[in-house]
Amino acid sequence: MSRRGGISRRSLVIGLCGGSAAAGKLALAAAPARAAGNVMRIDDKAAGTPINPFIYGSNEIGTMDGNGPSVDFDRKAGATIRRLGGNLMTPYNWVNNSTNAGKDYRHANGAFLLGVLDVPKKAWREPAAVVEAFLANSRSAGARSLLTLPLAGYVAADFDGDVTPAQAAPSARFLPIDWSARAAGDDQPARGESNDKINIPSLLERLVARHGGAASGGVRGYYLDNEPGLWPETHPRIVPKPVTIKSLIDRSLRAAKAIKAADPDAFVLGPASWGATEYVDFVKASDWDVYRSHGSFLGAYLDAFRQESERVGRRLLDALDLHWYPFNRRGTLFRTEDAALSGAILDAPRSFDEAGFCENSWVADALGCRPRERLFLPLLPSLKQIVDTKYPGTALSFGEFNFGGAGLPATGLAIADVLGRFGRFGVAFANHWGSLDGFIGEAYRLYRQRDGSGECFGDTALPVTGAGADVSVFAARSQSSGRASLIALNRSEKPVLLDLAFASGVAPALRGVAGFDEANRSFSELTERPQPAGEGAIRLVMPPRAARRYSFA
Secondary structure, rough: OOOOOOOOOOOOOOOOOOOOOOOOOOOOOOOOOOOOOOEEEEEEOOOOOOHHHHEEEOOOOOOOOOOOHHHHHHHHOEEEEEEEEOOOHHHOOOOOOOOOHHHHHOOOOEHHHHHHHHOOHOOOOOOOHHHHHHHHHHOOOEEEEEEOOEEEEEEEEEOOOOOOOOOOOOOEEEEEEEOOOOOOOOOOOOOOOOOEEEEEHHHHHHHHHHHHOOHOOOOEEEOOOOOOOHHHOOOOOOOOOOOHHHHHHHHHHHHHHHHHOOOOOHHHHHHHHOOOOHHHHHHOOHHHHHHHHHHOOOHHHHHHHHHHHHHHOOOOOOOEEEEEOOOOOOOOOOOOOOOHHHHHHHHHHHHHOOOOOOOOHHHHHOOOOOOOOOOOOOOHHHHHHHHHOOOOEEEEEEEOOOOOOEEEEEHHHHHHHHHHHHHHHOOOEEEOOOOOOOHHHHHHHHHHHHOOOOOOOOOOEEEEEOOOHHHHHEEEEEOOOOOOEEEEEEEOOOOOEEEEEOOOOOOOOEEEEEEEOOOOOEEEEEOOOEEEEOOEEEEEEEOOOOOEEEEEO
C-alpha cells in the first residue's frame, strides 16, 4: 500500500488548471545543470509552442490499488484525460459486462470490472454498464475519456468463474466479436446467447447516441485493444498461440474503419504495444521476415495504416500508442518503494530523449543506444524518425507508464521529469498506470495546480538551453496572461545552484515558489527565493532531490 500525499494548509492551491480539448505540439526543452553557477538560458522572447494538455492523463483502475477509487486521485491531481484499458478490457463483453481475468486470476470469467468500478448490482446486466461508470467518473473529474476496444477474437460469455483449458475458445464460455456494420434495425441490447456474436460497432453507435461524438464531449478516442504481443501469455484461453503481424494489422484496419464510420472525429490509437520486443518484431512473430524490410513491427504497422488511409481517403490512425515500463538490472522498478532503487528510477526518464545515455537493462540490449534506421534509445527521437518515414503526422501516445511506487520521493521526481519530457517532445497522450497517489499525485500537481494568482504551469513552451546531468528544467508561458513559469528538478542527493539567464536580458519578478521534496511531501508554497546572479540572471538554490515550480510576473 502506498503512502498518501495530501495538500498542506499552506499550499498555493485554489483550483486545478483546465485542459484544452485539442492536443497541441510542443517544443519545450529540459536542460540539466551539474555545477554551481552553471548558466541555463530561457528564451523568453520566443513565440513558443503549445503543450499538449492530454499528457497529464491516467488509467481508470477503480479500486484495484486498494486505496480508494482511482478517480478520486485523478480529480485531486488534475488529470486531463482518462483511459479504460488493461488486460481486463481485451475480453470485456459490453452486452452483459462480464470479462475474463486471464493469467491475472485463474483464467476466470466474472464481474471483475463491475466490482472495481463499484457498479451497483442492480445495473450489472445493463449493456455497457462498465463503460458508463467509467465515463461518469471521467466527467466527475473534468477529464476526457479514451476507451479500449477488443480485437483478440473472443470475449467472456458468463460470470461462472474458472475457465479450464478444455473450455478455451471457441466454447460456450466465450462469444466471438464482430466488427461488421450493424444491420438496420438491430440494436442488439439483449444478445448474449452462446451462438451470438458481440457486435462492437453497435457499442460505438450507442455511445455516440448517448454522449455525443468526440467533437462534442463524447469518448475522445479508442484504443485498438491492449498489448497484443502478449495475448498468448495473458489470455491463453482466447488466444492460444501468437498472432501474426498480418492478422493484427488486418484486424486493426477493419476496426479503425468502423470507429471512423461511427465517429469521424474520434482518435484511433494503436497498437498499444507492451514493450521493446513487441516494438521490434512483434515478439518474434512467425511472419516477421515478411515485414523485416520495414525495420521494426512499428514501422510495418505505420506503413500499413498509411497505405490503407491513402486508399480510402481518410486518416485511420491518429496516434502510435505504446506502453513503457522502465527496467534495470539492479531490481524491479515497477511500483517499487525500495529506496535503494531511487537512483535507477531517477535515471530512467533519460531513456526517452537524452542522447548518450544508455540504461542498464535488457531494453538497451534489445534496442541499442545509438541512432540508426530502426528503433534505438533514446526512444522518442527514434519513434519520430519512424513516424516521419512511415506515416507522417501520426502523434505519439503512451497509454501506460509507471516509474515506481507512490510512497517513494524518487518516483515523484521521475514522474515530473517524464511529464516534462513528454511535453517537450510533443507527445499527444500519456496515461499513468496506477492511482495518482502519494508522490505521483504531487508530480501532477506540480504542473496542474493553480497558485494564489490563479496560474499553473504554462501552456506554451519556451526553449531552455544548457548542459548537465543532475537537474531538469522546463519553462513555459501562459497563453492567456503572458506570465512565465519554470519547473526545476534536482535529481541529485546534494543541493545544487542554478543560474538562469533570460534571452530578454531581464529576469522577471518572482511571484512565488512551490514544490515538494522529502521534507515537504506535499506540493505547497515555499519561502525559498532566488538571488540575483548578475547580468539579468538569477540563482536558484535547490535542496537534494527536490521539485520546484517558480512562478514569474
